[in-house]
Amino acid sequence: MKNHQYLTSGVLEAYLLGLVSEQEKEELERLLATDEEVLAQLNELETDMEAYFLNNAVPPPPGIREKIELRINETEIKKWQQPTSGDSSKKSSESRSNDPHYVNVEVDNTHIRVHKHWKIAFIAVFILSKIFLITGLYFYFKANSLEQEVIRLKAEAQHAVPLRR
Amino acid sequence: MRALKHFDGALATQAVNRETNCLSLYDRFGALAYGIILQIIPEPEIAQTVLVDLFSSLPIEFYAEGSDPVSSELIRLARKKALAAKPERYNRSLSSQEPTTNDDLGKLVFDLSFYQGFSVEDIADKLQLTKTNVLSMIYAYFKQQRS
Incomplete structure (x- = not known):
């Protein structure tokens, strides 16, 4: 195909829109590498095409940007974790268990990782709850025995009054 | 150990760069791509899924340092992804x-x-x-x- 024909044949438009076959694409790319006129036409057409699609653009809802950000982060975390899979995952789990900053807590076969300060907090809450329980029971039984003692003393006092008369 | 830290640092920098570049491309071409996708799949929920997928999985040449991606590449990619995700009922x-x-x-x-x-x-x-x-x-x- 002659170069001039390229400019008016619609091949450039089809190329930019992704409508050409692989063979046509290669042929055109070879031409673009050598023919500056066709390349300039393609660049101009590209600008026009961008303007055309911008005219038909629809602003996406506001939450989409955050979703994309989140998805990229998830992908990056997965990529990060990939090198530690297999044999190295054992090493990483060992090194994590030796890590002084974290304690592995197992709940229904799923692991969560918490800061080591939480361990101290859990133990403190556990001990305090036991102390409150024991103290509560102690005062309950003490109050109970005192009440019984009062009843007994009242009964004794009532019993002693008629005897004096 | 130092090499491992360096590797982690490089990965982190690469991840941050990728995120920044992909998001700036989204800011520039997001509405354009969404318009194309909606024309192909006139169902906002599916169209938005395709849009998120498009900008979160852009090929490296789109966001690599020094690259200057042109709109036509993104137009082609948006079309390709939307056509692949188009439900049968819209054919x-x-x-x-x-x-x-x-x-x-x-x-x-x-x-x-x-x-x-x-x-x-x-x-x-x-x-x-x-x-x-x-x-x-x-x-x-x-x-x-x-x-």
């Missing part, structure tokens, strides 16, 4: 497409090829045109849009 047969006027023919050819994913050969066959004629109609349609 219309070529026989149901009839142009009403001659002016509509250029738009119809463009719609069929770009938004509905029919090959130039299939369109030529259905409309009883040559492949060259179909491409000329796409050329004429864009020329008309420019003027």
